[in-house]
Amino acid sequence: MFSNHTRSQIIPAIIFLLPGFALFIIFFLGPLLYSLRISFYSWNFAHPERSVWVGLKNYVDQLANPVFKRAVLNTTVYTIITVSVKMVLGFIVAVLLNQKIRGRAGFRVAYYLPVITSWVIISLLFSYMFSGQSGLVNYILNDTLHITDHDIMWLADGILALVPVVLVDIWKGVGWAAVIFLAGLQTIPVELYEAAAVDGANRLQQLRYITLPMLRGTLVFLLVVLLLGGLNAYVPFQLITRGGNPMDQTHSILTLMVRATFSRLDFGSGAAISYMLTLVVFGLSLLQLKFLRKPEGE
Amino acid sequence: MKRSQASFNMISYLILFFGLGLVVVPFWYMISTAFKPQTMIFEMPPKLWPVPSTLNNFVKALTTDKFGLYFWNSMMVALTSTVLTVLVSSMLAYAFARLKFPGKENLFYILLLGMMVPPVMLIIPQFIVAHWLNLYNNLWGLIAVYVTMNISMQTFLLRGVFENIPRDIEDAALIDGGSPWTIFWNIVLPLSGPGLAVVVINSFLYSWEEYTWANVNIGDAMHRTLPIGIALFQSEHLTEWGQVFAASLVALVPVVIIFIIFQRYFVQGISTTGIKG
Numbered sequence: 382m383f384s385n386h387t388r389s390q391i392i393p394a395i396i397f398l399l400p401g402f403a404l405f406i407i408f409f410l411g412p413l414l415y416s417l418r419i420s421f422y423s424w425n426f427a428h429p430e431r432s433v434w435v436g437l438k439n440y441v442d443q444l445a446n447p448v449f450k451r452a453v454l455n456t457t458v459y460t461i462i463t464v465s466v467k468m469v470l471g472f473i474v475a476v477l478l479n480q481k482i483r484g485r486a487g488f489r490v491a492y493y494l495p496v497i498t499s500w501v502i503i504s505l506l507f508s509y510m511f512s513g514q515s516g517l518v519n520y521i522l523n524d525t526l527h528i529t530d531h532d533i534m535w536l537a538d539g540i541l542a543l544v545p546v547v548l549v550d551i552w553k554g555v556g557w558a559a560v561i562f563l564a565g566l567q568t569i570p571v572e573l574y575e576a577a578a579v580d581g582a583n584r585l586q587q588l589r590y591i592t593l594p595m596l597r598g599t600l601v602f603l604l605v606v607l608l609l610g611g612l613n614a615y616v617p618f619q620l621i622t623r624g625g626n627p628m629d630q631t632h633s634i635l636t637l638m639v640r641a642t643f644s645r646l647d648f649g650s651g652a653a654i655s656y657m658l659t660l661v662v663f664g665l666s667l668l669q670l671k672f673l674r675k676p677e678g679e
Numbered sequence: 680m681k682r683s684q685a686s687f688n689m690i691s692y693l694i695l696f697f698g699l700g701l702v703v704v705p706f707w708y709m710i711s712t713a714f715k716p717q718t719m720i721f722e723m724p725p726k727l728w729p730v731p732s733t734l735n736n737f738v739k740a741l742t743t744d745k746f747g748l749y750f751w752n753s754m755m756v757a758l759t760s761t762v763l764t765v766l767v768s769s770m771l772a773y774a775f776a777r778l779k780f781p782g783k784e785n786l787f788y789i790l791l792l793g794m795m796v797p798p799v800m801l802i803i804p805q806f807i808v809a810h811w812l813n814l815y816n817n818l819w820g821l822i823a824v825y826v827t828m829n830i831s832m833q834t835f836l837l838r839g840v841f842e843n844i845p846r847d848i849e850d851a852a853l854i855d856g857g858s859p860w861t862i863f864w865n866i867v868l869p870l871s872g873p874g875l876a877v878v879v880i881n882s883f884l885y886s887w888e889e890y891t892w893a894n895v896n897i898g899d900a901m902h903r904t905l906p907i908g909i910a911l912f913q914s915e916h917l918t919e920w921g922q923v924f925a926a927s928l929v930a931l932v933p934v935v936i937i938f939i940i941f942q943r944y945f946v947q948g949i950s951t952t953g954i955k956g
Contacts, residue, residue, distance in 0.1 A: 390778045390779045390859065391780050393778060393859040393860070394774050394779075397770045397773055397859070398771060398774050398786070400767050400770065401768065401771040401830050402771075404767065404826055405790065405827060405830065407808065407812075408801075408823055408828075409792075409793055410792075411804070411808065412801045412803075412804030412808055413792075413801060415804040415807065416800065416804040419804065470698075474698060477691045477694060477695055480691065482691060488699065490939070491699055491702055493938070493942070494702065494706065495702060497884055499887065499906055499931075499934075500888060500890060500906075501888065501890050501906040501909055501910050502927040502930065503705070505910070505913050505923060506705055509708075509920050510705065510708060514721070517708055552701070555698075556702075560945065560949065561949060563949075564947075567947075609794075609797070612797070613797040613798070613799060615891055616890050616891065620910060638799065639799070639891070642803055643895065651803055655797070655800030658800060659796055659800055662795055663795055663796070665795075666794065
């Protein structure tokens with residue numbers, strides 16, 4: 382009986398797969414390969430046939446470019462800080478919201494509000510709060526907490542300008558991490574905790590020996606998705622530091638890529654920057670697949 | 680035992696309310712600024728609520744600079760992208776969860792590539808493809824790319840959902856002579872509500888707020904979406920924060936509505952997907 386099904390399912394499979402794969406090939410796979418090709422050329426957008434093959438020159442030039450190196454450093458630091466803080470805070474919030482406490486649903490919605498607010502809006506909001514004169518943050522630091530005695534020009538300094546960029550990402554991202562953790566926590570059978578409590582395990586021991594091991598898949602998933610998101614940061618950098626200000630010190634890899642491409646029309650360098658980033662991201666994702674693949678098969 | 684429970688709850692509330700404060704302050708600042716007259720924008724100390732407050736910013740933001748049009752464009756793009764993403768990725772997910780065909784595993788891994796490649800890196804070639812297909816400066820160019828960039832992740836999530844539906848129900852329908860399409864449409868989709876709610880929220884949010892591709896692919900003002908409109912408005916009216924945030928608040932309304940409608944299923948929905956130990 383099953384062999385009959387096998388034969389008759391190829392045609393339905395084609396019908397089910399066709400719309401998705403048509404889009405995927407035209408707007409994803411094709412562009413992916415095309416961009417690899419562009420990265421080896423001094424690309425002429427208006428007349429692609431006049432593009433000149435330059436081999437690895439675009440890659441080599443970027444690797445020697447101090448602005449690119451600074452962008453890589455910025456992106457790396459940003460990713461490490463935001464990912465670790467979001468994981469830790471998200472986990473704490475999820476554990477707290479996984480108890481039977483009053484107002485749980487309200488907290489859940491409130492913590493998720495920053496996630497659904499668009500990047501454009503909150504990037505503008507944070508650049509307003511961090512403006513040098515009469516910004517809310519300077520007001521709080523000077524007049525409420527008395528930590529500083531003068532206005533800090535956050536956005537005029539190559540390092541300080543990254544503070545609002547990092548904070549905006551954490552502020553927006555904790556709720557998402559918390560919801561993914563919550564979903565993971567809810568798949569852990571309550572009986573495990575009950576049994577552990579009967580055996581005299583305290584909360585910390587339960588966390589260490591039940592919660593964390595049971596959340597392995599969730600942890601790996603979150604870690605990788607957040608890492609990819611961090612390496613791909615674009616909008617907060619673009620809108621808060623106005624594309625690298627001051628003096629190209631505050632680029633992320635992608636703001637630099639977009640500038641190379643669309644302001645300088647140097648498509649080859651833009652594509653080379655993208656491909657270097659993609660190689661890193663791809664490596665990380667292969668690690669994820671390795672961890673996520675179901676051990677028992679099907 | 681009882682005692683430690685009570686103090687643990689106390690600490691929980693303290694932490695949760697502290698976090699709530701951190702979440703709320705920027706929102707409150709945005710809302711109160713939207714109701715401030717322009718002369719008070721840089722006034723310190725900030726007041727809890729501006730006196731006098733004004734609706735002027737909303738009136739100005741909505742009447743100048745075609746925000747109504749941008750809102751409409753964004754709505755069309757987000758709704759169409761969401762419907763297509765749900766349809767296309769649930770069809771893909773059904774094929775990968777239930778149908779038997781050669782090369783299934785490999786095709787699935789190729790599709791997962793879409794989760795690994797940063798969307799922004801494809802912008803250059805997508806821009807070129809959009810030119811070829813006459814989709815430059817066209818809302819369909821946005822929709823096609825949004826659906827494409829969403830299907831890998833959403834298919835991955837939905838495959839997990841569909842695999843968890845008991846096979847007996849489908850087998851019964853199969854014996855009654857149901858085709859894969861009727862099983863998919865009449866049995867699998869209706870049983871996957873929470874999972875589909877997650878996909879709806881994800882894809883609506885993505886296409887409602889997407890900035891980078893829209894910024895590149897849309898050249899003329901008639902086809903701008905809200906994120907582009909708001910960012911441009913801010914760079915042209917640097918200090919008119921009241922109007923910027925009035926427009927932003929209006930832009931927030933649809934996502935908040937969508938989220939409130941679907942949030943009941945949200946956490947439950949995520950746990951039915953493929954993300955778990």
